[in-house]
Amino acid sequence: MDYTIIDIPKITDPRGNLAVVEKASIPFAIKRVYYLYDVPSESHRGGHAHKECYTMLIAISGSFIVQLNDGKTTTEVFLNKPAKGLIVPTMVWRELTDFSSGAVCLALASHDFSEEDYIRDFDKFKSLAAAHVKS
Amino acid sequence: MDYTIIDIPKITDPRGNLAVVEKASIPFAIKRVYYLYDVPSESHRGGHAHKECYTMLIAISGSFIVQLNDGKTTTEVFLNKPAKGLIVPTMVWRELTDFSSGAVCLALASHDFSEEDYIRDFDKFKSLAAAHVKS
Numbered sequence: 530m531d532y533t534i535i536d537i538p539k540i541t542d543p544r545g546n547l548a549v550v551e552k553a554s555i556p557f558a559i560k561r562v563y564y565l566y567d568v569p570s571e572s573h574r575g576g577h578a579h580k581e582c583y584t585m586l587i588a589i590s591g592s593f594i595v596q597l598n599d600g601k602t603t604t605e606v607f608l609n610k611p612a613k614g615l616i617v618p619t620m621v622w623r624e625l626t627d628f629s630s631g632a633v634c635l636a637l638a639s640h641d642f643s644e645e646d647y648i649r650d651f652d653k654f655k656s657l658a659a660a661h662v663k664s
Numbered sequence: 665m666d667y668t669i670i671d672i673p674k675i676t677d678p679r680g681n682l683a684v685v686e687k688a689s690i691p692f693a694i695k696r697v698y699y700l701y702d703v704p705s706e707s708h709r710g711g712h713a714h715k716e717c718y719t720m721l722i723a724i725s726g727s728f729i730v731q732l733n734d735g736k737t738t739t740e741v742f743l744n745k746p747a748k749g750l751i752v753p754t755m756v757w758r759e760l761t762d763f764s765s766g767a768v769c770l771a772l773a774s775h776d777f778s779e780e781d782y783i784r785d786f787d788k789f790k791s792l793a794a795a796h797v798k799s
Contacts, residue, residue, distance in 0.1 A: 545703030545763070551696045551777055559694050561686040562772060564724060566746045568680030589699060590725040590768050611701045611768070628680070631766065633725050633746070637697060642686055 530604045532597055532621070535585070535614040548612045550585070550637060556616065557583050557639035564589070565625070565634040574634075575624035578648040578658075582640040584623075585614040591632025598622040600658025608634075620661050622654050665739045667732055667756070670720070670749040683747045685720070685772060691751065692718050692774035699724070700760070700769040709769075710759035713783040713793075717775040719758075720749040726767025733757040735793025743769075755796050757789050 535555065539548040552558065565574060575595075586595060592609030599621050606615055609629075614637075617623050625634060640646060648654045670690065674683040687693065700709060710731075721730060727744030734756050741750055744764075749772075752758050760769060775781060783789045 543704070544707040545700050545709055547698060547700055549696065549698040549777070551698075559697060561684065562694060562697060563682060563684040563686075564746065564770075565680050565682055566724065569678070572679045574680055589701065589770070590766065611699065631725065633768065635699075635724070635770070642684070 530597055530599055530602050532604075532606065532618065533616040534606070535616060537587070537612045537614050539612040546611070550614070555585060555614070555637065559637045559639070560641050561638040563636050563638070568628040568632060570628050570630050572628055573624065573626045576622075576649070576651070578622045578654050579619055580646050580648065581619055582638050582646050583619065584617045584639070585637040586617060587611065587614050587635040587637075589633045589635040591629035593625050593629065593632050593634060594627040596624045596626060600655050600661070620658055622651065665732055665734055665737050667739070667741065667753065668751040669741070670751060672722070672747045672749050674747040681746070685749070690720060690749070690772065694772045694774070695776050696773040698771050698773070703763040703767055705763050705765050707763055708759060708761045711757075711784070711786070713757045713789050714754055715781050715783065716754055717773050717781050718754065719752045719774070720772040721752060722746065722749050722770040722772070724768050724770040726764035728760050728764065728767050728769060729762040731759045731761060735790050735796070755793055757786065
């Protein structure tokens, strides 16, 4: 399963810690920033893949689990540290689950929004992923 | 005092809210993302201005106060909503204070890091701000 955890550079300080995501620490330019908040702890989010957009997911507060599926294998990544970034590549189905109380998921995306870049149907994703592996 | 609060577009959902910062909702391209976390509630952060870099500050979790000073007047902005972004323009000294427990300050910056762009001495800031107003 193709994913990468990045150590985001941070400056630790008794007055509070500072983490910085800039071009030296992320493999793409940031075009869009979005975040999930006020998520009930029983909630389940995500359920899509991207054709071209890379995403970095960060548990900027609290924790959650990211379930990844590349069409052949699945894995789970537990995120609970603000200075760890999970890079989700293209053609990987992701779902977010097991949010802790007060958790916030920060997402940094490599592309501007385009509905055409989203795959929102899992069966369609599986057939596209199979074709993607073959090509 | 020159500052702007932006309503960040959000999609409210019982499974959690999603806020999106993209080119239509922010007056600059995002070059750098940084965030303050694990901030003790008595802490005081900030104490700098930028010559060219714009910053959007967001209370992505919890709350804090942003003290702004343009060299002539000061004001305080209380941030406590994840879908409100405070645009801090150039040549404005900012300090962050009164963090709530668990607060996280997300900052989106218009420029890559450059130490030359920072003004970290308040007296120097005041003299530069006075010259800036005259010019």
